[in-house]
Amino acid sequence: MPRSTARPIVRLRSTAGTGVTYVTRKNRLTHPDRLVLTKYDPVADAHVPFREER
Template sequence: MARNTARPVVTLKSTAGTGITYVTRKNRRNDPDRLVLRKYDPVAGAHVLFREER
């Protein structure tokens, strides 16, 4: 089966510097730039920005 190239798997890394990552999918047509989401970082104990890394 072919992978869907329009929705690749991306890794989100914490900007707090704790090394926590999330894995998600994104739509390249709607979000061509790097994805930035505010998610919970259990090491920092707060919601912080997570940026897409390539």
């Protein structure tokens, strides 16, 4: 399987509504659902959930 299809680059957007994004890779085979990670949002000055965009 080509690398680009197994581990795509995904963009994570802050759920705080500040417009902050992170870019990461995920394994589509082991995590087929949308990725949600708690990361630091510098605009909100807090750790908030970041959700995968499509």
